[in-house]
Amino acid sequence: MSNLPLLGLPPYASAAERAWRLCFYLFCGLVLLFLISPILIVIPISFNNSSFLSFPRGDWSLRWYEEFFLSERWNTAVKNSIIIAFFSTILATTLGTVAALGLSRPNFPARALVMAVLISPMVVPVVITAAALFFFYANPLVVTSEPIIILNNTYIGVILAHTLLATPFVVITVTATLTGFDQSMIRAGASLGAHPTLVFRKVILPLISPGVISGALFAFVTSWDEVVVVLFVGSSDQRTLPRQMFSGIREMISPTITAAATVLITVAVVMLVTVELLRRRSERLRGIR
Amino acid sequence: MAIAETAPLLTIDGMPLKTRLARAERSRKLAAVALVSPLFLFVVITFLFPLFVMTFKSVVNEETFGRLDRTHAALADWDGQALPDEPVFAAFAEDLKAAQAKREVGEIAKRVNSEYSGAMSKFKGIARKVEAASSGPYKDLFLATDKVWGDVALWRIIKSASARYTDYYWLAAVDLKQGPDGIERVPPDQRVFLDVYARTFWIAGLVTVLTLILGFPVAYLLATQPPARANLLMIFVMLPFWTSLLVRTTAWFVLLRSEGPLNDLLEILVNNRFEMIFTRFGTILAMTHIQLPFTLLPIYSVMKTIPPSHVRAARSLGAGPFLAFWKVYFPQTVPGIAAGCLLTFILCLGYYITPALVGGPRDQMVSYYVSYYMNNIINFGQAAALGGMLLIITMVLYWAYNKLVGIDKMKLG
Numbered sequence A: 001m002s003n004l005p006l007l008g009l010p011p012y013a014s015a016a017e018r019a020w021r022l023c024f025y026l027f028c029g030l031v032l033l034f035l036i037s038p039i040l041i042v043i044p045i046s047f048n049n050s051s052f053l054s055f056p057r058g059d060w061s062l063r064w065y066e067e068f069f070l071s072e073r074w075n076t077a078v079k080n081s082i083i084i085a086f087f088s089t090i091l092a093t094t095l096g097t098v099a100a101l102g103l104s105r106p107n108f109p110a111r112a113l114v115m116a117v118l119i120s121p122m123v124v125p126v127v128i129t130a131a132a133l134f135f136f137y138a139n140p141l142v143v144t145s146e147p148i149i150i151l152n153n154t155y156i157g158v159i160l161a162h163t164l165l166a167t168p169f170v171v172i173t174v175t176a177t178l179t180g181f182d183q184s185m186i187r188a189g190a191s192l193g194a195h196p197t198l199v200f201r202k203v204i205l206p207l208i209s210p211g212v213i214s215g216a217l218f219a220f221v222t223s224w225d226e227v228v229v230v231l232f233v234g235s236s237d238q239r240t241l242p243r244q245m246f247s248g249i250r251e252m253i254s255p256t257i258t259a260a261a262t263v264l265i266t267v268a269v270v271m272l273v274t275v276e277l278l279r280r281r282s283e284r285l286r287g288i289r
Numbered sequence B: 001m002a003i004a005e006t007a008p009l010l011t012i013d014g015m016p017l018k019t020r021l022a023r024a025e026r027s028r029k030l031a032a033v034a035l036v037s038p039l040f041l042f043v044v045i046t047f048l049f050p051l052f053v054m055t056f057k058s059v060v061n062e063e064t065f066g067r068l069d070r071t072h073a074a075l076a077d078w079d080g081q082a083l084p085d086e087p088v089f090a091a092f093a094e095d096l097k098a099a100q101a102k103r104e105v106g107e108i109a110k111r112v113n114s115e116y117s118g119a120m121s122k123f124k125g126i127a128r129k130v131e132a133a134s135s136g137p138y139k140d141l142f143l144a145t146d147k148v149w150g151d152v153a154l155w156r157i158i159k160s161a162s163a164r165y166t167d168y169y170w171l172a173a174v175d176l177k178q179g180p181d182g183i184e185r186v187p188p189d190q191r192v193f194l195d196v197y198a199r200t201f202w203i204a205g206l207v208t209v210l211t212l213i214l215g216f217p218v219a220y221l222l223a224t225q226p227p228a229r230a231n232l233l234m235i236f237v238m239l240p241f242w243t244s245l246l247v248r249t250t251a252w253f254v255l256l257r258s259e260g261p262l263n264d265l266l267e268i269l270v271n272n273r274f275e276m277i278f279t280r281f282g283t284i285l286a287m288t289h290i291q292l293p294f295t296l297l298p299i300y301s302v303m304k305t306i307p308p309s310h311v312r313a314a315r316s317l318g319a320g321p322f323l324a325f326w327k328v329y330f331p332q333t334v335p336g337i338a339a340g341c342l343l344t345f346i347l348c349l350g351y352y353i354t355p356a357l358v359g360g361p362r363d364q365m366v367s368y369y370v371s372y373y374m375n376n377i378i379n380f381g382q383a384a385a386l387g388g389m390l391l392i393i394t395m396v397l398y399w400a401y402n403k404l405v406g407i408d409k410m411k412l413g
Helices: A014-046 A063-070 A072-103 A110-121 A125-140 A157-180 A183-192 A198-225 A229-235 A241-250 A256-285 B004-008 B017-055 B069-074 B086-101 B105-117 B119-132 B141-147 B154-163 B170-174 B191-222 B227-242 B245-256 B263-268 B282-302 B309-318 B320-349 B352-359 B366-376 B380-403
Strands: B177-180 B180-184
Touching: A014 A256, A014 B191, A014 B227, A014 B282, A063 A072, A063 A256, A063 B017, A072 A110, A072 A157, A072 A198, A072 A241, A072 B017, A072 B366, A110 A157, A110 B017, A125 A157, A125 A229, A125 B017, A125 B366, A125 B380, A157 A198, A157 A229, A157 B017, A157 B177, A157 B380, A183 A198, A198 A241, A198 A256, A198 B154, A229 A241, A229 B282, A229 B366, A241 B245, A241 B352, B017 B380, B086 B105, B086 B119, B086 B141, B086 B227, B105 B119, B119 B141, B141 B170, B154 B177, B170 B177, B170 B282, B170 B380, B191 B227, B191 B366, B191 B380, B227 B282, B245 B263, B245 B282, B245 B352, B282 B320, B282 B352, B309 B320, B366 B380
Parallel strands: none
Antiparallel strands: B177 B180
């Protein structure tokens, strides 16, 4: 009938169908290449010895990694990023998980509206959030005309802002884990005499932990990647890694940004693998697969 | 059943079961509310309230309020046609003297200057003159100092700027202003914002369509492959998804440069180099790359739920491969397409970092101008009005998303 390969089609497929299928695979291959190649191309450039952003031509070196790991400027940025991401992750995960537990109770009043409010920080353009927070942080205790506390240019301000941006992700992932959750298990625990905190620790937490951990990872990544809020409400003291990369591109183009990018890609791979493993564990625990 | 009609069922402590159940239900509901309230209050206090404060800033005259009260009272009956008389000038002089003593003339001048360019220096000049002159008449002093004080248009602006509330920023955000005969369009050389909004919508729409064209086939491929291979291919989608936005923007910045790898490749292939960085093309390419997983994943998760037997049934009934796909498979994917495209469109409207780094001056979107007015020009009212407008548009789309898709259905990873 035709010399074109079957490509998973049933044997009765016509030649046109096979040609079409071939084009489809080619197209998909190109799109997948488009998705992955910009990320992969940065990696070899970061090992270039020259100060141009180009492929190394035999002159491989680690000098940009040296710059990244040893220079004061980048070190401070990494330290700030870790501190801010750590505290916002803890805050966002706690607030988000507790809220998701409440939202998943049957007959929660005005659930759709409350959910829409809790998710809104994810949807509002971050520049608007950052601008609004800038005004708010200038005098957070609105009752006095002269501010007693100013949160602009403080770690607490940036951490609270990142917590706000990260909570929707925790709420979404934990709520998703709780959809398959059998509420009667809580009652079973309680009927056997366990205090609610014991039920939470021994029954609920082990079951929802994959959702909580992947929510926490989302929260971490949100803070770890965030730059606009830091630009608006942070000072040079709160300079984070993305903020440093932003000015790295804007002000002084040095290949160190490609070294930083490569390190961040490595972090992303670790995150991706962890979330995938957690997802599988969660599905196994809830007996979906 | 006769017993139930006469005597209600009682619990062990003699209370009717119905009351007891209602009470238990209520306490469970309260417990659920108590769990949600910390986050809810956090979001209301540190997010919704600040958004409200920001929007409020776009309708008040913060720089002039309380500093031009005498002038505003004196101008209350002025019709805006002829030059005001001595009492207005005298009141204005008093206000300026008070402002000069508190070093606030610059603030007042800044507000008027945003509507009447050049007012800044005139205000500072006249404030010094007025300070030196101990008493009136002031009208002649003003007119002798600078003929700008004889301009009725300037006085109209002083009148509107000295009020508590103003519509100036919101009108300016859509290229309108208050003229002598009501609302009119600003001069053509000052019409910028409608163009910026049109551009924002155009870029967001184009990126959404591109992500759909590129994402739909890949989602189909991923949904129809055997699990092992699909999981492998999924890495190509998930790795960019998990990689920092700034890393991907950096990657495109490096790629698109005139000495970058993409141009090196093009030089070999077509012997020519192209201008790609700081162009609309580069911006759209980078944004499409960043948004592709956001469009693709919702489509993919809907496709996963479509049983393959549907298309097989259609084929066995005699439909051709294309007809079976179009009439049976495609309609079932529409909810996923709606979810993915709406999410991408909403997120694209707020783009700031990517256009700022890989786009040129003509490719900047609304968010850039919000940031520009906040941090460069320090005109908070204008920033708040531009942001408020974008906020309203986003909220309407978010509401549509909620109606169409349902926020509970949103999935990540």
